[in-house]
Amino acid sequence: MEKDEAIKLNNQLCFSIYSLSREINKLYRPFLEELNLTYTQYLVMLVLWEKESCTMKELGDSLFLDSGTLSPVLKRLTERALTYRKRDPDDERRVLISLTEEGKQLKETAAEIPGRLIKKSGLTEEEFSRTLFDFTNLLQHIQQANTE
Amino acid sequence: MEKDEAIKLNNQLCFSIYSLSREINKLYRPFLEELNLTYTQYLVMLVLWEKESCTMKELGDSLFLDSGTLSPVLKRLTERALTYRKRDPDDERRVLISLTEEGKQLKETAAEIPGRLIKKSGLTEEEFSRTLFDFTNLLQHIQQANTE
DNA sequence: CCCAATTTAATTTTGTGCAATTTAATTGCG
DNA sequence: CGCAATTAAATTGCACAAAATTAAATTGGG
Structure with a gap:
């Protein structure tokens, strides 16, 4: 070019x-x-719906976000009583984040989203899968370039 | 799935x-x-390096951003003396944004970035072009879905 | 065993994004 | 022509992101 x-x-x-x-x-x-979730809050909930409970660190590793972003997000989710926080007794530096009953229940409603979203996007199931695959590949490629 | x-x-x-x-x-x-530019400031400068001068509205149309985002960005670029603002005499609602000499000169340095970046990304020229093409297509597709 | 280095979170600061509101200027319908 | 509707920016409020700093807990080498 x-x-x-x-x-x-x-x-x-x-x-x-x-x-x-x-x-x-x-x-x-x-x-x-x-x-009633923001985009970032939704991502945090996705992790918790898979893991039920995890530390701040694990959450950050999953989402590629640090405590500077996650602390306030978790504060809001906890205020909304979707999550709760507890120091890990085995290592008081760690904060264990868990879902409340309300947080677990929200998964039922959320489970409808991916399907409805693909429909709204106008992509076929195949286009969706290929796009996801391409994005994930490129992400790994760029992460590689960023850590060299 | x-x-x-x-x-x-x-x-x-x-x-x-x-x-x-x-x-x-x-x-x-x-x-x-x-x-010494942020990402968003860089995008604004890209538009201005192409157009030399444009209104806030045109800038927003190019970048898909509104005045809520662009006003503070332009304020900072203007403070740095890369741009300046002037009301359009033909329509006092409009703000004309133009490059200062310093802003124009910065293009010389910036012109090196795309090439260095592709190299750093580890993508071949072909992969880069195809990725750009795919993303641009998908963007138009999703924009379509969002305006229906 | 002890203290320096490391690890984990929280906080602070700066700069977006976006929705909603406000203000000023322009346009167009009756 | 006159005023209501529209348009262009700026402003306000809220929620991220990322870098840098702080603070507390843990670990590991001498």
């Missing part, structure tokens, strides 16, 4: 991904409003 | 694109630090 072309907005990988990310966020928003 | 699989974190389109977006941001950060 010519240098003059390369510096144009619409030739930036960062811009296409950034726009796409916000557009997909927008696609989710009406569904998340039904759950 | 089974419903139980569908609700797992790593099967969410939102999570893969969200992680990818932040990872790409991370890939850019060292280069943007050289320019």
Whole structure:
């Protein structure tokens, strides 16, 4: 690519991904409003619905987020009584995060979202799977580049 | 996909694109630090390097951002003397945003970034182009779904 | 065993994103 | 023409992200 072309907005990988990310966020928003969760809160809940309970650290490793982001998010989820926090007796530095009954129950409603979302996106099941696969591959590739 | 699989974190389109977006941001950060620009400020500058001058509205249309985001960004770019603002005499509602000499000059340094970035990402020129193409297509697809 | 280094979270600061509101300017219908 | 509806920006409030700092608990080498 010519240098003059390369510096144009619409030739930036960062811009296409950034726009796409916000557009997909927008696609989710009406569904998340039904759950009264933000995007980030939803991601945290996804981890907890799989693990039932985990430390702040494990949550951060799963979501690639640090305590600077997660502490306030968990504070809000706890205020909403979807989660609760407890220091790990075996290591008082660690905070164990668990689902309350209400938090567990929310999974039933949330389980409907992925299907409804694919339908709304207008993608076929195959397109969805391939896109997910491509994204995940590229993510690993870039994470590699970032840690070298 | 089974419903139980569908609700797992790593099967969410939102999570893969969200992680990818932040990872790409991370890939850019060292280069943007050289320019002393944030990611969003860089995107604004990309538009201005192409157009030389435009209104807040046009900037928002290009970047899919509204004045709530752009006003403070432009305030900072203007404080740094990379841009300046002027009301459009033909329509006093509009704000014309233009590059200062310093803003124009920064393009020379910035022009090196796309090439260095592709190299750092470890993608071939072909992979880069195909990825860009796929993302741009999907973006249009989702934007369609969001406006129906 | 002891203290320095490490680990885990929380907090602070800065800069977005986005929805909702406000203000000023312009447009267009009756 | 006159005023209601529309448009363009700025502002406000809330919730992230990421870097840097702080604080408390744990670990490990001498």
